[in-house]
Amino acid sequence: MSKQWRIAVIGAGDMGRHHVDGWSRIVHEVVSVTDVDGARASELAESFGIRQVYADYREAVAQPDVDIVSICLPLPLHADVTVAAAKQGKHVFCEKPLAPDFAEAARIERAVREAGVAFGLGFQRNLAKGVLAARDWVQSGRLGRPVVFHCDSVAEIRPKRIMHDAAGNKGPLMDLGCHYYVMWETVFGSRPRSVHAVGRVLGKDRAELAHIPELAIDSAVVTIEYESGDVGVFTVTWGMPPGFRMGAQPDRVFGPKGGAAGGFNHNAGRLALYEENRSEEVDLEVYPSLHAEQFRLFSEAIEEGREAPTGLAAGKEALAVTLAIFRSIETGRVVDFASFREELLHEARPV
Ligand SMILES: NC(=O)c1ccc[n+]([C@@H]2O[C@H](COP(=O)([O-])OP(=O)(O)OC[C@H]3O[C@@H](n4cnc5c(N)ncnc54)[C@H](O)[C@@H]3O)[C@@H](O)[C@H]2O)c1
Structure with a gap:
């Protein structure tokens, strides 16, 4: 007990x-x-x-x-x-x-x-069965290698305006993207090699956001190359007008031998799997609550004196990726991830 x-x-x-x-x-x-x-x-x-x-x-x-x-x-x-x-x-x-x-x-x-x-961080979406399925398909070679994993989010400007504040939640590249950066590392079993991104503020003329002194980037195309050779692509906008109805595409992963589509890191039931001359719908078991599952794993880790399954290490890694994306947007250059991460750790060291 x-x-x-x-x-x-x-x-x-x-x-x-x-x-x-x-x-x-x-x-x-x-x-x-x-x-x-x-x-x-x-x-x-x-x-x-x-x-x-x-x-x-x-x-x-x-x-x-x-x-x-x-x-x-x-x-x-x-x-x-x-x-x-x-x-x-x-x-x-x-x-x-x-x-x-x-x-x-x-x-x-x-x-x-x-x-x-103990310290745990809320990456419950990474526990979804779709993430584990994608990890197995990619790492067993079923889809071939390298793969491209494309994630997409298209939304109207967020009703929680702090999401758009560069001094608040810092836009979708910080607030939403971290779920994908964590998922890609899990699925590829690899760390980023280089990061490139182009960003815009599509909501910049909206009266609803006029009170925010500095708007966060709300729209971007991000390309991350991993040491495994796999690639993560994130296209996102949170800058659409209120009532905008066009939804996002399903997330898709594809390699030389096959591909799959669906809400990989959602607690949802099905993915579509495509291979040469065949396709199938794959049923996934879902949790009654991903949050309950993450809390169960966190409390188990405390009792057993282990680090939380997602905690400081995962949080710092996702933060480093986010900041590399911001750096690439600012400079227009490809960011070498390993040296950028070193730079961040050095800056944060106590003097
Ligand atoms: N894990 C996920 O999938 C997921 C999904 C959505 C949001 N989040 C994260 O959860 C966090 C909260 O997001 P949310 O969507 O619940 O926001 P929210 O705006 O719905 O809730 C935040 C609450 O904090 C309260 N608050 C603000 N300042 C406070 C203070 N000083 N003391 C006490 N209460 C204070 C606000 O009144 C508000 O009720 C963010 O970091 C967000 O990125 C995670």
């Missing part, structure tokens, strides 16, 4: 609800919900029968009956709340992305290491 952990969920927005639901589905108990928006926190707490509601995360993380702090806040707050929780000796599960830059990532890592607490 595993230990019943007591969880403080910080942030009662969309992910806050997923976290409360995910933790509650396994044996653990959510003891409090915190949000600066009191009505939102109370509503979420009431719908799951949770007694404690806080407006200030510092108060929530200081409670002795809390073992794990589950962070569902905008990106600029991830480091502050992780540091506050770690100082109280609490384990931390934080939503992706890890941090806006390597200095903030280093602050998180220092606090977690000094306190000796």
